[in-house]
Amino acid sequence: MLDERKLKVLYAIINGYINSAEPIGSRTISKHCDLGVSSATIRNEMSDLEELGYLSKPHSSAGRVPSDKAYRLYVDELLKWEKSQLDINLNNQIREILAREQWEIEELIQNSAKLLSAITSYTSLVASPKMKASRVKHIQLVPIDDLGILMVMICDTGIVKNSIYKPEEPISLGQLNLISNFLNHKFRGLSIDEILMQLDNDDFNEIYELRDIMIDLIPIINSSIEDLVSVDLYFEGITKILNFPEYRDIDKAKEFISFVEDKDLILDILSNTSTSNDIDIIIGSENIYAPIKDISIITATYKIRGKTIGKVGLVGPTRMDYLNLIKTIKGFSANITEILNLLIKDQKDTK
Amino acid sequence: MLDERKLKVLYAIINGYINSAEPIGSRTISKHCDLGVSSATIRNEMSDLEELGYLSKPHSSAGRVPSDKAYRLYVDELLKWEKSQLDINLNNQIREILAREQWEIEELIQNSAKLLSAITSYTSLVASPKMKASRVKHIQLVPIDDLGILMVMICDTGIVKNSIYKPEEPISLGQLNLISNFLNHKFRGLSIDEILMQLDNDDFNEIYELRDIMIDLIPIINSSIEDLVSVDLYFEGITKILNFPEYRDIDKAKEFISFVEDKDLILDILSNTSTSNDIDIIIGSENIYAPIKDISIITATYKIRGKTIGKVGLVGPTRMDYLNLIKTIKGFSANITEILNLLIKDQKDTK
DNA sequence: ATTTAGCACTCAATGCTAAAGAGTGCTAAC
DNA sequence: GTTAGCACTCTTTAGCATTGAGTGCTAAAT
Numbered sequence: 001m002l003d004e005r006k007l008k009v010l011y012a013i014i015n016g017y018i019n020s021a022e023p024i025g026s027r028t029i030s031k032h033c034d035l036g037v038s039s040a041t042i043r044n045e046m047s048d049l050e051e052l053g054y055l056s057k058p059h060s061s062a063g064r065v066p067s068d069k070a071y072r073l074y075v076d077e078l079l080k081w082e083k084s085q086l087d088i089n090l091n092n093q094i095r096e097i098l099a100r101e102q103w104e105i106e107e108l109i110q111n112s113a114k115l116l117s118a119i120t121s122y123t124s125l126v127a128s129p130k131m132k133a134s135r136v137k138h139i140q141l142v143p144i145d146d147l148g149i150l151m152v153m154i155c156d157t158g159i160v161k162n163s164i165y166k167p168e169e170p171i172s173l174g175q176l177n178l179i180s181n182f183l184n185h186k187f188r189g190l191s192i193d194e195i196l197m198q199l200d201n202d203d204f205n206e207i208y209e210l211r212d213i214m215i216d217l218i219p220i221i222n223s224s225i226e227d228l229v230s231v232d233l234y235f236e237g238i239t240k241i242l243n244f245p246e247y248r249d250i251d252k253a254k255e256f257i258s259f260v261e262d263k264d265l266i267l268d269i270l271s272n273t274s275t276s277n278d279i280d281i282i283i284g285s286e287n288i289y290a291p292i293k294d295i296s297i298i299t300a301t302y303k304i305r306g307k308t309i310g311k312v313g314l315v316g317p318t319r320m321d322y323l324n325l326i327k328t329i330k331g332f333s334a335n336i337t338e339i340l341n342l343l344i345k346d347q348k349d350t351k
Numbered sequence: 352m353l354d355e356r357k358l359k360v361l362y363a364i365i366n367g368y369i370n371s372a373e374p375i376g377s378r379t380i381s382k383h384c385d386l387g388v389s390s391a392t393i394r395n396e397m398s399d400l401e402e403l404g405y406l407s408k409p410h411s412s413a414g415r416v417p418s419d420k421a422y423r424l425y426v427d428e429l430l431k432w433e434k435s436q437l438d439i440n441l442n443n444q445i446r447e448i449l450a451r452e453q454w455e456i457e458e459l460i461q462n463s464a465k466l467l468s469a470i471t472s473y474t475s476l477v478a479s480p481k482m483k484a485s486r487v488k489h490i491q492l493v494p495i496d497d498l499g500i501l502m503v504m505i506c507d508t509g510i511v512k513n514s515i516y517k518p519e520e521p522i523s524l525g526q527l528n529l530i531s532n533f534l535n536h537k538f539r540g541l542s543i544d545e546i547l548m549q550l551d552n553d554d555f556n557e558i559y560e561l562r563d564i565m566i567d568l569i570p571i572i573n574s575s576i577e578d579l580v581s582v583d584l585y586f587e588g589i590t591k592i593l594n595f596p597e598y599r600d601i602d603k604a605k606e607f608i609s610f611v612e613d614k615d616l617i618l619d620i621l622s623n624t625s626t627s628n629d630i631d632i633i634i635g636s637e638n639i640y641a642p643i644k645d646i647s648i649i650t651a652t653y654k655i656r657g658k659t660i661g662k663v664g665l666v667g668p669t670r671m672d673y674l675n676l677i678k679t680i681k682g683f684s685a686n687i688t689e690i691l692n693l694l695i696k697d698q699k700d701t702k
Numbered sequence: 703a704t705t706t707a708g709c710a711c712t713c714a715a716t717g718c719t720a721a722a723g724a725g726t727g728c729t730a731a732c
Numbered sequence: 733g734t735t736a737g738c739a740c741t742c743t744t745t746a747g748c749a750t751t752g753a754g755t756g757c758t759a760a761a762t
Binding site: 039040 | 740742
Binding site for chain 4: 374376377378390394397413
């Protein structure tokens with residue numbers, strides 16, 4: 001591995017570059033970080049680090065710039081050691097703002113993203129309720145005079161979804177209740193994907209006489225569910241990234257905006273991160289999608305009753321301020337999770 | 352008013368500038384549009400037009416550029432005369448793409464915006480269901496075992512909204528039906544704002560024994576309704592505007608993105624247009640918001656059963672290609688309206 | 703009374719060169 | 733192993749002359 005001095009030099013370059021966005025030269029380091037060696041020595045070390053793939057230079061007479069590999073090393077180290085808390089004042093401020101109003105879940109999430117972007121001056125994102133993890137609590141069929149039958153599906157997390165269904169032949173209230181009971185018996189407590197599994201290979205012999213109706217209902221249940229699976233994604237503070245000097249170029253800006261507009265792609269990238277960790281960091285070319293190979297994404301999860309529901313994230317150039325952003329986003333996701341669970345509890349307990 | 356030659360010169364400059372984004376000089380006009388006069392004459396005319404406020408020059412030795420006043424004149428004339436249809440092939444193509452799948456309303460609208468942006472190469476926007484115009488079709492209270500009571504509100508336009516309500520004391524099924532009937536009797540057929548009005552000044556003497564429950568219900572009905580009033584707004588093809596040379600400047604780009612992010616502001620601007628017309632055009636500084644005083648917005652409405660439901664629009668620099676865009680967006684809104692109404696009909700008629 | 707040709711003047715854009723500055727890599731001495 | 737010294741590379745900036753498109757004015761032509 002890298003010896004201690006190489007590490008120090010590397011970190012100095014990373015920190016310097018994060019702050020200045022300018023390639024870092026050997027003299028700068030020998031002056032500012034007192035390693036007690038001259039610039040020539042640093043130069044040699046830098047040359048080694050370049051050979052090892054941690055540094056590169058934009059052109060032959062410029063200073064060095066950290067590579068994605070360097071950031072990865074740095075970030076992994078950071079995640080290992082950095083247990084420090086978010087500044088208590090800032091934390092309280094965040095809590096206060098988020099808890100000030102009794103928002104609905106989606107509002108809370110979206111406002112969090114706004115606040116996160118405002119506080120950090122980075123572009124933020126949220127991926128909201130990912131229903132794969134939530135479970136069906138209740139299904140009810142309700143007759144609605146001339147409109148037919150309304151299927152109401154209520155989830156674990158308080159989200160309700162309805163679909164209207166118009167049967168060919170009238171169904172009696174008794175039959176309706178029979179089906180409701182059957183559906184509840186069958187699906188209650190199952191997660192969305194489990195239901196999707198079951199729908200495929202069930203022959204409904206248990207309620208043979210209502211088989212036809214059930215078969216009519218399947219596509220409706222299916223589409224209700226697929227609706228729940230879809231994930232909403234918003235960005236806040238998109239312009240923030242354009243403040244970084246690397247995005248002074250209009251074509252870079254265009255690339256970024258295109259990226260932000262392509263929700264499907266982003267969801268794909270996000271879903272490829274290990275959901276096990278609380279914090280996930282994708283650095284530059286670690287994602288597969290070439291046009292954004294020089295941006296990094298930090299995400300954290302938020303939970304309802306211990307289940308991961310969605311993600312908040314920050315987006316910036318690969319030289320983003322990982323140290324502070326990790327701290328901030330950790331604090332944020334913890335606060336969101338807490339307030340969210342208070343909200344859910346409130347919603348159930350008070351009348 | 353302007354004599355014929357002045358008008359010809361002005362239109363020549365407008366058309367030229369729309370195409371080239373470069374200030375138009377007197378020689379260009381005397382050459383390309385055969386008015387049979389020399390550049391010196393044109394120069395005099397241009398000088399007059401400048402004095403009248405239709406033209407300006409970026410600097411003393413540049414050609415002339417049309418002012419917002421000039422665009423307004425041009426566009427008003429266009430709207431008066433331009434009755435030509437969208438190219439029949441393009442129109443069919445649009446129809447085919449939009450009708451290809453049985454989308455839900457929101458999907459249809461959003462995909463329309465995508466298509467609109469792709470076809471025109473301009474940034475597009477949609478403001479989706481504005482529930483102020485829609486009416487309540489049915490209200491139903493449904494008992495949901497341990498969760499309490501679910502209020503389902505179904506609108507005119509097929510949109511369904513539900514809220515859960517947990518009463519302090521249990522309510523019998525009979526009472527529930529009584530209230531449901533009362534609510535339906537009271538509110539069916541009313542528009543959202545009409546209900547909001549009624550809620551304030553009704554004393555519910557007609558169902559005196561259920562007064563307390565009703566009073567509990569009011570805030571719930573209120574918030575359900577307020578949810579329906581809110582308008583969704585999306586942009587598609589945001590990067591498209593960055594292709595225009597006037598947006599090569601990163602600060603201009605930032606201004607535009609900030610504008611796009613400020614949904615409330617945009618809704619405000621849109622709602623200030625006369626909803627009477629099919630086509631509305633806001634040119635540059637005609638909107639009050641300074642940072643976007645050099646973009647124009649063209650909007651058209653789409654309808655369900657004759658009621659204006661939302662808007663589609665195109666956004667670009669003030670020198671946007673009004674002629675073609677007006678044609679295209681007219682075709683689009685007509686197609687959307689048509690397909691939307693088919694969709695609604697389908698939803699009701701088929702099983 | 704218009705219209706036009708001619709000309710001086712303005713201003714942005716382009717291309718060129720020179721100089722400055724920051725940094726590297728190598729070599730030879732410590 | 734470390735460092736001072738120096739030649740070399742490459743970008744950035746400023747300055748400057750040139751070009752070219754366009755205007756405004758005036759005096760002559762229609």
